[in-house]
Amino acid sequence: MGDVVRERVEGKLRGAGHQATPQRMSVVGALCEEQHQSLDEIRARCPEVGLVTVYRTLDLLSELGLVRRMELGGRPRYEMAERHHHHLVCESCGLISEFEDCPLDQGVISRTSPEFRVTAHSLEVYGKCADCG
Amino acid sequence: MGDVVRERVEGKLRGAGHQATPQRMSVVGALCEEQHQSLDEIRARCPEVGLVTVYRTLDLLSELGLVRRMELGGRPRYEMAERHHHHLVCESCGLISEFEDCPLDQGVISRTSPEFRVTAHSLEVYGKCADCG
DNA sequence: TTACATGCAAATGGTTTGCAAACAT
């Protein structure tokens, strides 16, 4: 994992009164290896960390805004909340890809619901990928 | 529930070789009373239908494209897939509201990912509602 | 009379909690 990410995570943890333990940093390392992983995929990347600790670490990092939890294709998935992006989910093979071109950048919501203060949003697009098309 | 909806549902069920049983129509009736309900809310509106039957009916109606299942504010919610819309979720009080002005109508995806054939999408917006603002 | 549908009880499986030991400050 990049040193930039490590330092950002350690800083956020310490700043909130938590420790940057080896287990927690292992989970972060696992998350950095790939986007939108399931719990099993994460665990396979840090098998030395106990199941319960993985759950608690994901909760903690989510609270700190470092990790994003989402439900993609019916299963919970997690990823580092670095750059803003959305997901394309292939309904045939399950392949998940990303796109960064966010259609909400233009303030659509503030125009349609001005009384609602938007803090976040998630968008998932379903269909068929190039291979299954 | 409106007769239009009832007939559409009965037609779809029969057309796919299923029966429009009283239990199934009760669940449909419950779904018609309000949008994006949790399982408990649905059950409270048709307590005469067994838990398992409610689950199976929601599955069946989802397969037929009549019901939309989504994860809003961490919990599964269901609604009749009548008109296309998206949800605003208040992170303070949990209030869920809808907006119909879909920012994806303009073919954003086909421009950014032309090799992906889009069949559906879901968008959830999180923030603070007018009362919690 | 045959296939479909229901609903109870039991099984399942992902997630959370209790608690004692290990660790950090």
Added chain:
DNA sequence: ATGTTTGCAAACCATTTGCATGTAA
């Protein structure tokens, strides 16, 4: 010393499955 973190085992709880009974074409 004191509070935090870990991880096992057990608890929990939403959802699914097995199966016997009821119902429709």
